[in-house]
Amino acid sequence: MYRIILLLIVMFTLSLSAQDEFRRYLDNVEVLDISGDGSNIWFATNGGGLYKYSIMQDEWENYNSNNGLENDFIYCVTSNPRYVFAGSIDGLFVLDQRTNRWIKRKFSKGGQLSNWIRSIQYDAEQNVVWIGRFLYLTKFDINSRRFIDYDLTINKDRKSNTIKSIALDGDSLVWFGTENGLHKYNKFLDMAEPNALSYYDNKLNYFQGEGDNISVADILFERNYIWIGLDQFITPDNPNYNLGGLYRYDRRNEWLKYDMFSGLDGDGVFSLELTGNYIWASIYEFSISNKEQYGRGVALINRITGEVSMLNDERIPNKVLAMYFDGKSMWLGSSEGVVRIDLFNQLAQWGDLK
Numbered sequence: 309m310y311r312i313i314l315l316l317i318v319m320f321t322l323s324l325s326a327q328d329e330f331r332r333y334l335d336n337v338e339v340l341d342i343s344g345d346g347s348n349i350w351f352a353t354n355g356g357g358l359y360k361y362s363i364m365q366d367e368w369e370n371y372n373s374n375n376g377l378e379n380d381f382i383y384c385v386t387s388n389p390r391y392v393f394a395g396s397i398d399g400l401f402v403l404d405q406r407t408n409r410w411i412k413r414k415f416s417k418g419g420q421l422s423n424w425i426r427s428i429q430y431d432a433e434q435n436v437v438w439i440g441r442f443l444y445l446t447k448f449d450i451n452s453r454r455f456i457d458y459d460l461t462i463n464k465d466r467k468s469n470t471i472k473s474i475a476l477d478g479d480s481l482v483w484f485g486t487e488n489g490l491h492k493y494n495k496f497l498d499m500a501e502p503n504a505l506s507y508y509d510n511k512l513n514y515f516q517g518e519g520d521n522i523s524v525a526d527i528l529f530e531r532n533y534i535w536i537g538l539d540q541f542i543t544p545d546n547p548n549y550n551l552g553g554l555y556r557y558d559r560r561n562e563w564l565k566y567d568m569f570s571g572l573d574g575d576g577v578f579s580l581e582l583t584g585n586y587i588w589a590s591i592y593e594f595s596i597s598n599k600e601q602y603g604r605g606v607a608l609i610n611r612i613t614g615e616v617s618m619l620n621d622e623r624i625p626n627k628v629l630a631m632y633f634d635g636k637s638m639w640l641g642s643s644e645g646v647v648r649i650d651l652f653n654q655l656a657q658w659g660d661l662k
Contacts (some may be wrong), residue, residue, distance in 0.1 A: 333646040343654070379398050382396050386433065423442075444460075465489075519550060530587075576601060578628060586611065
């Protein structure tokens with residue numbers, strides 16, 4: 309019975325026609341990251357600064373270089389009820405929401421390039437912020453106001469210390485995706501302890517042993533599996549450099565790959581999100597001749613049956629760079645603005661089916 313209901317839900321979703329269930333915002337603004345804290349949803353943009361959407365008030369506010377935010381090129385964002393943490397190409401910006409004042413933090417270790425912050429994640433359990441930099445990982449302890457830098461380099465491979473994605477896994481683990489592998493960290497141990505860190509690259513048949521590098525774009529957790537979306541970057545001289553793909557890992561030894569042979573319209577992954585029994589994956593195809601990413605929209609993967617369906621709806625942008633589900637609506641951040649899909653009427657029960 310559930311399968312029939314879910315099939316009807318998906319079919320209805322694909323044919324949404326009511327205007328108020330599909331809304332557009334921030335036209336012609338490139339959105340790189342989306343994060344929410346329960347009261348507000350934050351949008352990091354490429355050149356437009358930081359946007360805040362108030363859920364209760366249904367209002368938008370823009371922070372940019374004209375009103376206190378020094379840099380308009382914001383790559384990633386996370387927040388709690390007191391602070392907003394925005395990673396830019398030139399360091400970290402912190403907004404105190406009580407005083408409405410910004411503080412800037414730059415990092416000396418690693419030089420200027422290490423101030424490009426590409427991923428950031430607030431951990432409410434420990435009240436810390438994990439900051440993924442182009443070089444090095446940093447933990448900011450909010451209570452002590454202390455920044456701690458970590459070098460995650462494995463076997464002198466610099467790419468294993470180039471952080472691209474960060475994701476919290478329950479109350480004890482945090483994962484750090486890099487340009488050549490994935491670190492798993494038990495956050496109750498000191499980082500230097502022998503069993504604190506585990507590393508997964510394409511050795512030992514991890515990721516099925518495919519590709520020269522494993523560049524991790526996004527990580528998603530559900531009850532039984534970890535879903536890992538990879539970047540795709542290939543050249544005529546190096547056609548195996550980053551093959552891309554979406555992997556489902558059972559935390560033991562099974563790696564199942566989804567790619568164009570599985571029904572996806574591309575092998576590169578921008579972002580992952582979860583609603584009930586469905587994994588949302590925004591994907592792209594990398595042009596080996598032009599060296600460009602061509603967005604191929606959004607795929608739905610039934611995490612029970614493994615069935616793949618592309619959301620072929622003209623209102624969904626081709627190049628969806630970030631996704632965020634707020635419990636009612638799915639927010640799609642793209643190269644041309646934001647699309648909000650109100651799923652509450654159709655998908656309110658999805659959370660109960662996890």
